[in-house]
Amino acid sequence: MKSSLERLSVFVDNAHEPFMTLAEAHTEHGSKRLLQTVRDVTDAPTDAVAASVFFRRLGFFLAAQFQTIAIHQKMFAGPLEHVNVFHEDKTFKFSVPSTDFIRVEASEPALRFVLETYGHPLVELFSKQAKIPKLILWENIWGYVIWIYSQMIQENVESAEKDLNVLLLDETWKPYMRRSPFKQYLQNESALDAMKNYKRVTCCLLKEMPETDKCPYCPHAK
Numbered sequence: 675m676k677s678s679l680e681r682l683s684v685f686v687d688n689a690h691e692p693f694m695t696l697a698e699a700h701t702e703h704g705s706k707r708l709l710q711t712v713r714d715v716t717d718a719p720t721d722a723v724a725a726s727v728f729f730r731r732l733g734f735f736l737a738a739q740f741q742t743i744a745i746h747q748k749m750f751a752g753p754l755e756h757v758n759v760f761h762e763d764k765t766f767k768f769s770v771p772s773t774d775f776i777r778v779e780a781s782e783p784a785l786r787f788v789l790e791t792y793g794h795p796l797v798e799l800f801s802k803q804a805k806i807p808k809l810i811l812w813e814n815i816w817g818y819v820i821w822i823y824s825q826m827i828q829e830n831v832e833s834a835e836k837d838l839n840v841l842l843l844d845e846t847w848k849p850y851m852r853r854s855p856f857k858q859y860l861q862n863e864s865a866l867d868a869m870k871n872y873k874r875v876t877c878c879l880l881k882e883m884p885e886t887d888k889c890p891y892c893p894h895a896k
Contacts, residue, residue, distance in 0.1 A: 675746050682738035682818070683731065684750075688769035692758030696768075700754055700795055705803045708759070715761050717884050725804035726879045729811040731766040732796065733818035739788045740841075741822050743778050744834045751776045751787065754795075781837050786846060794850040810876045812855040817874075819856065824869035838865055 676686050693711060698704035712724035735757070743749050752774030760767055778784045793815065801808045819841070826834035840846055842857040859875050860868050873891045881888045888894060 675742060675748065678741060678745070679738050682734040682741070682822075683765075683767040684735055684738040685767065685769040686772050686775075688758075688760075690758075690760045690762070690767075690769055692760045692769065694759050695755050696757040696759065696792070696796065697754035699759065700799055702803070705799055709800075709804060711761070712766070715764055715766075719882055719884070721804040722806040723879045723882050725800045725806050726810060726814060727883075728766060729797075729800070729814040730817070730878070731768075732792075733815035735768050736788060736793060736815050737818040737822040739792070740785065740819060740837065741826065743781055743784050743788075744826055744831050744837050747778045748775050749778050749784050749788065750774055751791075754791070757792070781833055782840050782846075785837060785840050789841075789846070790850070798850075806879070807876065808851075809855055809858075810878060813859055813874055813876050814878055816856055816859045817872075820859070820865055820869055820872075824865050827865060835865075 679686060694704060694708060699708045708728065709721045709724045712718055712728050713721070716724070716727050718724040718727050739749055750770050752770060756771055756774055758769045760769065793812075797808050797811045800806070801811060823834055823838045827838075842854050842860070844853045844857070847854050861873075861875065863871075874889070874893055877892055877894055878889065880886055881892065881894075
């Protein structure tokens, strides 16, 4: 389990010195500090671009949780205070303590817990703080979520398709959002088809980074 988490930039009992926790990031002062750190590390020109960059990394964290639930029937259930953020090689990674992993008896409440604990609060705050639409931040997360689920479906992981279907239900996202943005991003395709012909609904703003062109799957690409 540890090695699969590490491939998604989530390290268990890691000795790396964090520069903050997700709980600190979930404050007005901490969110400003995080955005400035992302700008310093990556040369992101604005807070909106910095938020977009960071939420691509947070996408790894949520995708790692969904993978662990589906394959190992376990999840990290610690508070935001126990999620350390550190940067290395101009990117951002996470470390968590092994003591906060629990057994998952039913996947639906576990998936909701991940969204409600590590997703919605941060998306809500950074959307306001960096003046960036929530749909962009959620689609940055979705890019890694669909990648992980399509891999698991191809590998015949028993609960992968069922778990993904839970995340596509509008009810799973209430009361935070009226509809499932993940369903919107699929654009009426199956997960495998959507991954094979991956294209975004929103622009992730990375084209605004220095010396960066539009992504091939950007909705603005010709």
